[in-house]
Each structure stands twice: as C-alpha cells, then as structure tokens.
Amino acid sequence: MSVKKKKAPETADYSKSGINASLKPADKIRFLSEMLRIRRFEQTSLKYYNQGKMGGFLHLYIGQEAVAVGTVSLMGKDDHVITAYRDHGHALAVGMDMNACMAELLGKGSGCSRGKGGSMHYFAPDKNYWGGHGIVAGQTPLGLGLAYALKYKGAKGCCMCFLGDGAVNQGSFHESLNLAALWKLPVIYVIENNQYSMGTSMERSSAMKNCLAERAEGYGIAWDAANGEDLYEVRAKTWNAISRAHEECLPFVLEVDTYRYYGHSVADANAKKYRSAEEIERYKTHHDPIRLWRKQLVDEKVITEEAADELDAAVKQETAAAGEFALAAEAPDPASIFEDVYWEVDNQTEAGQTGRHFFGD
C-alpha cells in the first residue's frame, strides 16, 4: 500500500496572512517565550522524572510547541481548549501557573489539581482549559460538549479539541464528528500528527487516502492540513477554522504535522526502536519549531541573537525556580483524599450531608 501524504505547499508564506499581518513585535517575542517556557519546563520535569521525584508517566511535548502556542494564541474569551495526556504545552500556553503545574507533577498539594491528577490531568476552567485526559480520544466527546454548551448559551466561541494521530481511530471520535456536523457545533478537532502512536507509525495504524483530516469529508466537515513547524502557518490555518466556528457555527478538522523528540512517554523503553536516530536528528536540526521561529524573528529583525539568548536564560531561571517551588512544596494532606469527589459534599450542602457518600470504615 502506498500512502501519499499531502503536505502543505512548502513555498507558501503565511507571515503576511491576515491574522499574522497585525502581529506586533512584542507578540512575536511572546510566542518565542511561550514555546521556550514549555520546552524548558519539560526539560526540568524530565530531570525530576529521571531522579525518581515524580510518579507515573511523563509524556513530553517537546518538538510540538508551535502547535499549542500557535492555536492557543488565537483564543478569545469564549474559546475553549481540551486535550489529551500530552497536556503541558497547552496548559502553559493558556497561562496556567508554572509553579502549580510543576507541583502537580511532583504530586504536591499546591499542584494545579491538588496533586490528584498528575502529569496527564491538568485542568484550569478559569482559563477555558478543560484538561488533560488520559484515555485516548476520551476528550473528543467532551470537546463536542463544550461546543454544545457554547452554542446553547448563544456564545460566539468555539472549542479546540486536540487529539493524536492514534486517537483518530477511536469510535468516540467518529461519533463526535458525526454529531458535530449533524448539529453544527463549533468544535475544532486539531489532530496533532506526530506520526506515531506510542511505537506504531501512522502507516501501520491508519487507513486513509491522503491524510487523516481528509476523513472529515465523509462527514461533510471542512478540513485542512498545516505544517506544525511554522507558527505562522499554524496560526493562519487555525484562524480560518476559528472564524468559521465563530461566524457560521461549524466544526472543522485541522491536521497539524509535527514531531515529538522523546519517546511516547519517558518510560517508553522502545523510544528508539520504532524510528531511526537519524530521523529524530533530522527533525531536531531542520524542523525544530523553536529554532525556526527564533531564526524567523532574527531575520525579521524583531529580536537579536543576544536578546533571544537573554530571553532563554530568563525562561531557564523561571523553570528552575518552578522546580525549586515544587520540590519545597508540601505533600497533600491525607484528609484531602476524600475531598473533590462530590461537589455537594465539598460544599457542605444538605444533599452532600444526606446519606452515606463514602464507605469502608
């Protein structure tokens, strides 16, 4: 079987496209800073993971930063996001507190989920960020539901629901696509195609004509594919999807080609077996979104090499400080085990105090 991937035309320049034309130098530098913050945050977390300071899985987003930063940079007040377990990038991009994110990794009481969610389960509803979901594609109906609620309330917003190239094969995603089209819901499914689901390449997992997003055609949903190493292109194509959602209340499927440098998770014993070291090197050298963006800004004379180095140094300090904060933070109080299970109990309402809610003693 020959699988032909339809790449976005290499030559297209999205730097001047509507949504990018209005960017100020400060915006562009902020995007660089946000991508750096994600990368340095994760590098710090990797250090702690390897030192045995955190439990569970650690799915690194490193290599994919332009996707989260580019898409999230377009969010307005009624736009929401939800993603899977590779969630640190989107979390920091929406502005979640880095200290709380780091503390969550270390299972501390001051973590963003009070130490109850861990790496895969970050949440910040106050920032329109709805997680952080550990079941592959489990978030896809939820994203649909957020869009449903927006439409129900008459808000001019959308939900960007991120999923992987492996998640596209789950039934719940297909059910969601059908419902999204059927009920004209403003949900944008962003497939972050990093070419692998754990150790399985896309070719070994997905049947398709040209690309994954094209499956949307079967549902009559508009779609597009973007090169995820180019922040301008990610923004331009995402804006098209968002505008459609806002103006016409319609869904969209956007496939963004990207790449992860590390294993599926840090515990991925086969991290280097299902792809070649050369392939990884090639991406790092020629397709790194941060390196490319930095070069772009230097070329545009938006930033100097020195200033970019200074920015990076400041970000490294910030992430190191977040690490220190998390290390010093207290473990959660054992009594908190029984908190956050039922809203009614937590809020000491009559309903929460009627009948037995917890068992075992």
Next chain:
Amino acid sequence: MALITYRTALNQALAEEIIRDENVVIIGEEVAQYNGAYKVTEGLWERFGDKRVVDAPISEAGFIGMGIGASMLGIRPVMELMFWSFAYVAWDQIINNAGQVRYMSGGLIHCPIVIRGPANGGTNVGATHSHTPENFIANTPGLKVVCPATAYDAKGLMKAAIRDNDPVCVMENTLLYGESWEVPEEEYVIPLGVADIKREGTDISLIAHGRAVLTALKAAEQLDAEHGIRAEVLDLRSIRPLDEEAILATVRKTHRAVLVDENKPFCGVSAQIAATIQEKAFDDLDAPVQRVCSLDAPAIYSPALEPIQLPTPERVIAKALEIC
C-alpha cells in the same frame, strides 16, 4: 392526590425541571419526535421544542460524552439511555469522565448531569438488554446512583437528581413504567440518600431497591398472612449516597435481615449492605444476614425461566423462614 404511572411521574419531573431551569436539556435516542422509546419523554418535544428536547443518533459514547462536556460548562443535561444496558458503549465517558474529572481537577470542575433510563431484567429481552449496573456505578466514587421503586419516588428523586451538582445515574424499570401510585399534585423533591420504610414490621427486615422492593412487599404480605411474621420493608431508593442509618435502624429493630436485590450476588449492592450490617450491627443480629439476588448467570431469555432468575416472593419467604 392523583393516581399516576411511574412513567407519567418521570415525565412530570422532567417537564417541571425544564420549566424551572433554562439550562436543563433532554438528549437521547428517540426522546423528541418519537416521544421516547418507553414514552417517558412523551409530549416534551412538542411542548418545549428543539432546543430543550434533542434526538440523538445511536452514538452513546458520543452523546453521553457530549452531555458530560456540556455539563462542565454549566448546562444541566438529562441524558436518556434507551436501556442502561447500552451504557457499556459509553462506559469510558461515564466512569472516566463524569466520574473522575472533579477529583482529578482538584475540585475545579463538576458535572451536573443526569443519565437515566431503564435497568432491569424480567422482560425476556435477553442478557444484552437486562443489565442492572447500579453496583458498578456505586463502585465509582464521584458518581451517584438511585433506583426508584414507585412513581412517587421516581418523580421526587428525578427532581433531586437534576438539581444535584454531581453526576447522578437514575435507574428506572420498564416493568414499572405502566404501574400507578398516588402522587401529590404539589411540588416535592426527595433528597438522594434517604431510604424509605415501605412497610412497618417488627420481626425481620427485608431490604431492597428498585422493583425488588415490590417483591419484598409481596413477600411481607404473605409472611404476615400465612406465618404471622411481621416483616419491615426498607426501600433504599438511593444506592450512593446510601442511607446507612436507616439500614442499621431497621436491623436493630428486627434483628434479622433478608436483602432482596435484582443485582447478581457477587459484588452486588446486597454484598455491600451485608458487609455494613455485620460491621456495625453484628451484636444486634439474631441470625446471619440472608440474600436473595438474581441467580448468578447471564439474564436468561426463556420466558419460562426468567421469572425465577429474578428474586421472587417465594424465595424471599423461604429465606425469611430459615432465620425466623
């Protein structure tokens, strides 16, 4: 008081809540234009229109998950499952999303959703359509589950479920939809977690939920008439939260208990009740706690056999006589 069916009681509860709260929306297969597979939502679409009563395609994972997502943003969806047996295709959404998101977000999110539909055997529809998953739901902290046995309870519990800010699973019963009970005209709500003594007695406690309550009541009548045994029938109504006090109180009063449960015995609701009684009322017992559950095999189709697979008054009486 009017004599109305269990179905009408549910229908009234839904209509009243749609009127009371603009965020209440009913979603499910055939709930709108078809008036509901079991006619629980009859007339609601005509009265309240497309926005409030929504027909969904056959995509339980998709639409149940969608309802959960919408509830996170403040909508109060009441999702109909044509049968609770079909919940298994949406199990991930119910257990992993509705059940866990509050906890994993450290309390930042909650899901005021109701998932409702029938969950019962006894209608010769075979094993795939006869599940009673209240024990599975009750095994998931974060979820709540109620099993009304009468029209009065169905209406009051449904209203409480819709107003509750946590995910509540309401398990109804197709064999009860057409049965009638007295229901007051005026508004009332039955809090979750409050059991109800359906018949007072002094000699033995029959503890049940859902339609098994009616089985227990029949057994109690016969025990009285034929054996002079006065059985108390306690209807749990709500499984989680559970009215443990009421369970212990009736056992302390009668010193004997038979648990009647349409669940399967292994890890069924009655297993939890039995554990609670022996832990907390051991010294009050004059005999071991007995259980009458569905016979421990998949729900059989055969109309000749299915009635005996479910708890029957005869089996309840036999167990009661063993310990009285």
